[in-house]
Ligand SMILES: NC(=O)c1ccc[n+]([C@@H]2O[C@H](COP(=O)([O-])OP(=O)(O)OC[C@H]3O[C@@H](n4cnc5c(N)ncnc54)[C@H](O)[C@@H]3O)[C@@H](O)[C@H]2O)c1
């Protein structure tokens with residue numbers, strides 16, 4: 220495909236968050252054009268490409284070549300793949316490498332990878348010289364539909380996830396669906412948990428489409444990613460600082476999901492897998508507290524299973540451990556529970572009359 224043919228099939232989403240406007244470009248084969256796209260919005264000479272070992276192996280060469288041919292000087296910084304790299308120490312080490320490479324206030328950062336790279340590279344961009352521009356190139360489905368949107372960046376500490384961070388909106392996001400071809404199936408499927416969550420809270424039509432989804436067509440995937448970006452960015456735009464409760468709707472399924480993730484020491488389940496179980500639990504609570512029809516809960520379970528996502532806990536998995544992990548959830552602050560429920564697919568609301576017993580009951584039913 221020549222550049223003109225590529226251009227025709229690029230979808231563009233304009234986003235305005237925290238008073239900053241930026242574009243999300245979606246398409247196939249966009250990586251080759253990266254330098255040209257970056258040139259249009261960034262008049263800075265140097266950049267760091269931050270990536271992990273897995274992702275860099277596949278795509279760093281292409282990214283660097285495209286930037287070089289557009290006249291940028293790019294330094295590749297690789298970190299080990301995985302959540303354990305998302306630390307303050309690793310962020311510090313990246314900054315040190317950027318200093319050694321001579322990057323300064325006139326530089327920018329490109330995050331090339333999944334949510335881990337998006338979060339840590341965004342955090343580095345937020346603190347380096349008190350903030351330099353950030354370009355996101357998400358390479359997982361989860362990062363495309365979720366973590367690359369909204370400007371939340373950060374790292375973990377021994378006490379919990381994302382405890383240190385900053386809000387730093389990207390200057391550009393490039394979603395090249397071709398990059399998802401090398402993603403292991405389990406990683407690909409976990410992204411669908413967030414997609415299904417978006418459908419449940421905001422888009423009954425997308426829910427229907429997913430019920431007959433066949434993976435294969437890159438254009439269909441591009442359109443699906445585009446739709447999810449619009450759903451998340453619209454919700455974020457209404458409540459950028461997490462104040463009105465609107466953004467909290469994105470936490471549907473996450474109260475129990477996070478507790479399951481933690482109870483499994485972040486190893487047993489991927490985030491999307493834990494979320495899938497959390498969605499089933501949230502549906503059980505919704506039947507009790509929001510009159511969700513049981514057949515809609517069954518449709519949700521069928522849909523999750525269609526993407527090989529878990530909907531039952533393994534028999535020997537300690538429920539007690541999940542109950543304990545629940546206490547770490549931010550939503551339990553001051554003993555108050557704000558729980559997101561769905562009265563019917565396509566709609567969600569926050570309730571504060573959900574009890575801890577309701578949640579325990581829902582977990583026990585998994
Ligand atoms: N900032 C936010 O708003 C937000 C929202 C949701 C999640 N997150 C964060 O996102 C992270 C999870 O993101 P993730 O699931 O993308 O994890 P990840 O970045 O660890 O990627 C998953 C795995 O897939 C590999 N990989 C990535 N792209 C690949 C590709 N194209 N081909 C082959 N392998 C590839 C990675 O090397 C890694 O091993 C968590 O740290 C979570 O806290 C942030």
Ligand SMILES: [Zn+2]
Nearest residue numbers: 413473490494
């Ligand atoms: Zn999530």
